[in-house]
Structure formats: structure tokens, C-alpha cells
Amino acid sequence: xxxxxxxxxxxxxxxxxxxxxxxxxxxxxxxxxxxxxxxxxxxxxxxxxxxxxxxxxxxxxxxxxxxxxxxxxxxxxxxxxxxxxxxxxxxxxxxxxxxxxxxxxxxxxxxxxxxxxxxxxxxxxxxxxxxxxxxxxxxxxxx
Numbered sequence: 001x002x003x004x005x006x007x008x009x010x011x012x013x014x015x016x017x018x019x020x021x022x023x024x025x026x027x028x029x030x031x032x033x034x035x036x037x038x039x040x041x042x043x044x045x046x047x048x049x050x051x052x053x054x055x056x057x058x059x060x061x062x063x064x065x066x067x068x069x070x071x072x073x074x075x076x077x078x079x080x081x082x083x084x085x086x087x088x089x090x091x092x093x094x095x096x097x098x099x100x101x102x103x104x105x106x107x108x109x110x111x112x113x114x115x116x117x118x119x120x121x122x123x124x125x126x127x128x129x130x131x132x133x134x135x136x137x138x139x140x141x142x143x
Contacts, residue, residue, distance in 0.1 A: 010046065018040060024036045087139070
């Protein structure tokens with residue numbers, strides 16, 4: 001039953017997003033098709049998946065244990081902090097901290113989680129900033 005409730009809410013959000021996405025207009029055209037098709041296509045695909053969840057035979061649901069729910073809550077808090085501190089700390093540091101936290105959450109030893117955080121923050125910043133030419137914040141604490 002909970003998967004159908006999720007699918008119904010997801011479908012309603014997709015429909016609302018489609019109405020919003022259809023109203024996207026750009027003052028200047030930087031692509032031949034404009035900015036509208038990307039969100040409309042993604043939301044349409046998600047709506048199709050939600051409908052498929054609604055019409056399929058439901059599975060037997062087993063709820064996670066309290067320890068798993070606690071880890072999921074910790075994951076949500078980390079993601080919220082990542083979004084909140086993204087501009088202040090900058091992309092490399094906030095990504096390194098998030099990767100470290102996720103590593104610890106999944107049972108990594110502290111030095112492996114720290115090393116992967118530093119590598120992920122640095123490599124992803126280099127890839128986006130230099131290779132893909134996507135400007136990402138370095139953090140207001142460096143200014």
C-alpha cells in the first residue's frame with residue numbers, strides 16, 4: 001500500500017512539474033530547442049514510472065529497522081547540510097565533507113572515507129571547472 005501512496009504523490013508532483021515546466025521560456029535562445037524540453041521529458045518519464053507503480057501488483061512490504069531508518073535520517077540531514085553550505089564552503093570542501101560522511105555512514109574506515117572525500121572533491125571540481133567549463137563556487141570563506 002505504501003508504494004501506491006508514494007506513486008500517487010509522485011504522479012501528482014510530476015503533473016504539477018509538467019505544468020511548471022511547460023511555462024519555461026527563455027529570453028534568448030542558446031539552444032535550438034530552448035530550455036523547455038529537458039524538464040518536460042524527465043517529468044514525463046517519471047510520470048510514466050509512477051503510473052506503472054500504480055497499476056502493477058503490489059509487493060509485500062517490509063519496513064526497515066530502526067537502525068536503517070536512523071541511517072536514512074542521517075543521510076537526509078547530510079544532504080540538506082550539503083545544499084545549505086554549498087556556496088559558503090564551496091563545491092570542493094562541501095563535496096569532500098559529504099563524501100566523508102557517506103563513507104562513514106556506509107561503514108568505511110575514517111582514513112579511507114577522508115581520502116575518498118578529498119579525491120572526489122578535487123577531481124569533480126577539476127572536471128566541472130576545467131573540462132566541462134561549468135562554474136562552481138569555491139566558497140565565500142576563501143574570498
